Amino acid sequence: MKIIDAHLHFCPQSPYFDEIAARAGHQNSTAHLEECFRSLGIAGGIVMGNRGLALEEHPYPDFLRYCVGVEADCLDPALPPAGMQAACDRIEAHLKRPDCAGIKLYPGYSPVSINDRRYEPVYELAAAYQKPVAVHMGQTAGSRAFLKYSHPLTMDEAAVLHPRVSFVMCHFGNPWLMDAAAVIEKNENVCADLSGLLEGNPDIPLLLRQQEGYVSALKTWIAYTDRYDRLMFGTDWPLANYQGYLQFTRAVIPQEHWDDVFWKTAARVYGLSL
Numbered sequence: 001m002k003i004i005d006a007h008l009h010f011c012p013q014s015p016y017f018d019e020i021a022a023r024a025g026h027q028n029s030t031a032h033l034e035e036c037f038r039s040l041g042i043a044g045g046i047v048m049g050n051r052g053l054a055l056e057e058h059p060y061p062d063f064l065r066y067c068v069g070v071e072a073d074c075l076d077p078a079l080p081p082a083g084m085q086a087a088c089d090r091i092e093a094h095l096k097r098p099d100c101a102g103i104k105l106y107p108g109y110s111p112v113s114i115n116d117r118r119y120e121p122v123y124e125l126a127a128a129y130q131k132p133v134a135v136h137m138g139q140t141a142g143s144r145a146f147l148k149y150s151h152p153l154t155m156d157e158a159a160v161l162h163p164r165v166s167f168v169m170c171h172f173g174n175p176w177l178m179d180a181a182a183v184i185e186k187n188e189n190v191c192a193d194l195s196g197l198l199e200g201n202p203d204i205p206l207l208l209r210q211q212e213g214y215v216s217a218l219k220t221w222i223a224y225t226d227r228y229d230r231l232m233f234g235t236d237w238p239l240a241n242y243q244g245y246l247q248f249t250r251a252v253i254p255q256e257h258w259d260d261v262f263w264k265t266a267a268r269v270y271g272l273s274l
Contacts (some may be wrong), residue, residue, distance in 0.1 A: 001041070001262060003246075003262045004043060004044050004232070004263045004266040004270075004272065005045035006046050006168075006195070006233060006265075006266040006269075006270065007170060007171075007193045007232075007234030008045050008048070008064075008195075008234070008235055008237040009048055009238065010033070010066075012029055013028075014028065017238055020238055020239055024199075024201050024238055024241045026237070030061055034061065034063065042242075043063075043274040044064065044065065044274050045063070046066065046067060046270055047064050047065070047066040048066075048067055048069065049066055049068045051069065053091065055093060058094070060099065065101040066099065067104040067134050068091060068094040068095075068102075068104065069105075069106065070091060070103055070105055072112040074087040075088075075119065075121070075122070076118065088121045088122075091121075091125055092129075095131055101131060101270040101272070102131040102134055103126055103131065103133045104135075104136075105119070105122075105135045106136050107137075108146055108149045108150030109136065109140060111146045111149060113149055114135055114154055114158050115158055115161070123158075126165050126166075127162070130271075131166075131271070132166040132168050132269050133165055133166070133168065134168035135155060135167060135168065135169060135170060136170050137150055137151070137152050138150055138151075138170075138173045138176060139174060139196075151176060151179065152169060152173030152176050152179045152180040156182075159187040159190050160187070162189075163189055164189075166191070166269060167187075167190045168191055169193075170192070170196070170234075171192075171193070171196040171236075173192070174196065174197055177218060178221055181221035181222070181224045181225050184225045185226070191230035191265060193232040193266075194234055194249060194252075194261070195234030195235055195236040196234075197248070198239075198240040198241075198244065198245055199240055200239075200241070201244055202241075202244060204244050204248055204251070215251070228254075228260045228265075229265055231257075232261065232269070233246075233249055249262075
């Protein structure tokens, strides 16, 4: 069975990522990540861009593709028109690249709804280039973000208003599992990745016992969608240990749906030929 990690971060030589990688039992390096992929049978991955819009800020090894991260500030309507157009031109330049698989938005971290009018050019570009818009949904890291902007129900409105855009709900909207499931089930242009549900390197059998209520709820609302062909394996690496995350995902996804969740959905949504 092929595996695609549909949600990871790639920031070698970053002290912050070095530290969280160590807590997960990993090293924050290209060589270590490539060895993890080789040993675990992971065919490729999608990097969620944590960098700017300059093309030269996005060099990645050939086993990775990326979504260019778009901060709300660079599309602020208060900017001069030339500044807005320059940002849109840079986003389009990324979408023209074969290794750019889509766009990533960060509501919550940015105190702006994904339904704000500033994002209209982003959605137009995504539709024109037929590349998805991945959106941070659910809990945020740290206390300086605003959860009301990252609630899964905001994606329902975006999906309805932009039917030609394919949206990816990152983290299954965790912990708003019921709301996330409703949005996914209702909207044909919404799928989700299952990244960011674990941190570090926990004992998975112990975690499954200690968090039995949460795991049961997760399985319940995943099953409620009855759309495993719109769910994708993802880890948020280096936040979590790869072997543990694979074990956890296999515990919550019925085996008959592993092909869809572990690679077919991501290959289709992100246009990967693996």
